Amino acid sequence: MATGGYGPGGIRRLYGPEAEADPSGLYEKLRAEHGAVAPVLLHGDLPAWMVLGHSANLTAMRNPSRFSRDSRRWSAFQRNEVAMDSPLMPVLAWQPLCLFADGAEHRRLRGAVTDGLDRFDRRGIRRHVTRFADQLVDGFTGAGAVDLVTRFAEHLPMLVMTQLIGMPEEYGPQLVTAARDMMLGTESAIASNDYVTATLRQLVDRKRLEPGNDLASWLIQHEAALTEDEIVEHLRLVLLAANETTVNLIADTLRMVLTDSRFRANLSGGHMTLPDALDQVLWDSPPLSMIPGRWATIDTDLGGQQIRAGDMLLLGLAAGNVDPEVRPDLNTPLYGNRSHLAFSGGPHECPGQDVGRAIAETGIDVLLTRLPDLRLAVPEEELNWSGAWLARHLTGLPVRFTPGRPKAAAEPQPAPAGPTTGTVTDQRPSRPDPAAPRRRRRRSWWRVLSALWRRS
Template identity: 85%
Template structure:
């Protein structure tokens, strides 16, 4: 609702009611983008485990910054629904159609926005299909594409590991797991990144992704294979073509976004964190341990929107009204003093972090993301064992976003080497990986690809350097 002079006024019953927008901190703007961790701690000091905040357009919500409070919301769908149609702001037409909140909050026929029996039907299909992947099969794809990416820059001696490695590897692997032809991968990398950045061409990129996946569904109905698209089509849940496309897009984009950040932040820690490197050199940390530490300190998604209160309720000392929106503060909850009184104490091996959410909506693809990140990083550091940061640590930069922070670059130097000879699979050319991103164009479905060959045995970087077997 607005006043005659166009100023937003909070509706009755919303978190901001009685406080005024000038008394509530915003999750957008200079303060939030420059120092989100500092903002979370201010909110914790001012309000406790649940804090009133403002989103784009000064729309009110609650940010859950406590670890225990986050778990309460995640595990109680009867009190905190995933159905965004319950949001008071939607019901009162306060959200503009061109609001940056719409792509992530507008209701869609996805398991992400469903509760109860419908959630179990849709989520069950996705989970069952993802569980059919085996770790060894995924490693073949990761090895294949990681080697191709590294071959593209190994002779130079310098590279930006975000722009030329982390931002490409997950999508290239995920297109294979979905069952898409090789040539889909590079274009989907560009389109997906464009969508996440919210550029002027984001809508066109989203349409490209949707069109490509609709083509894939149509193809897999007549030419099924051992892939996610085929398994979803065959599932007893009986997903419609629209449901199939939407869930393939959800898996593709969420797995890509979170895994890109996980790879980038883990590589950054390996190169910059003295505590981290000391543990490695002392032989006490395996790569899976390292990923756990990063998931505590730098979760791929800082927060997850949202949950909507189904009834008037109390949480963290705050009175939540039915229809209020809550944001799961994953990064804030992970540093809650109640569970981490000493942030310098290593937590590798401890997987009680909030990085993958929890409860019935816990991320179903977390094992896939971890496998891609772990294998890709291992291959990179095995082939380029003398990586060094090429700039001062304080010169690294992040792009601010209300849901996540993205490392914009990780320039490194290393001893130049030669590309690794690897013959293409019989009957199929190797996938092309573009050095520069180009605008995506829709291409017709191509012929099926052959299975990736098993990689030659390699010594793990962790084992070669520190004489340990991975755990």
């Protein structure tokens, strides 16, 4: 397979050295050459349209009658042009879940997921995050140095999500590896997808016999009467989407705290809260660079391009967030502005965004409170990213800090009854909810950021 920057007809590829080395630069070249919507090539030189404009993205997101989520409409599938072992298949092949449905079927499937997610108590989620974040920090606090991507950000979301869906936490490490492999679209992506699916199918079998206060049990019991395949695929969707996006959100927020003096100054000076900081990162470094896809139901126009029925659109979240039409000055802060595209929009807007934000916010709070003198261990220019067609992943964030001691283990206590903890597989106690002693926690947070700012 060719890997140059251009494919047949002089159309730019979204894979290969150029796309991996500088995806943002590629988006701007496409914008300069074609405007709000640009022709591109995917793996196997399959044609698609990259939506670069903020307004054009919202149009595609909000009009399912023109731009469907049913991938079976894709002309390349209908012409059998996609190889069965293509790394595109785990992401684009139609599956029985809300992500690929429209209309009444979409409402039925999505309703089951959102109803389940809404049953989780946010304080219960934060208790899980706090406990696992403390465990992760305990694993390296005595060393005085650590890579925050590989030892913290890449583990925390999956540890929490395995609890919320009802899975034993020892499954977390294997699922972290499989999820990363799938999102990178490697040659083993198919095998990793099979492993995740088989693991979730075993979980559903167990939960039919032993239901609990977890998402797997709630999907089984929901009035939408999901089939087993629908339950497994929706658990897979929630698990993988939450993991990938939250890993990147944690890593990029920590990177900005450690490297961007303006960012730290606004935090430490009280001009920006941690939730505001997350919004700024969601504008500047959305966890997913793009979302595939939408498929045109009719011949139509978008962004000045003639889109034919069956064509695929890629929603350019990162490109849309820096569209000069909405951000003429990229240095202007956007604290608290949630009109970014990071969680998509329209009927298919991410249903688990509040869970992801809770994991990121609480995890970062715990980390910086326990290690208040974190500092980058290498020059900023030595940080590296791995390129993938869906996301840009920070590969490492090495830091140094004053060595500390692990927290003392708490005495076991009975878990609270009901769905407030969101799990039946782990009933050990956790630290108190960080939102409860709010005043004390906030003073600690400001002290941490003030110390970072004084060293900059």
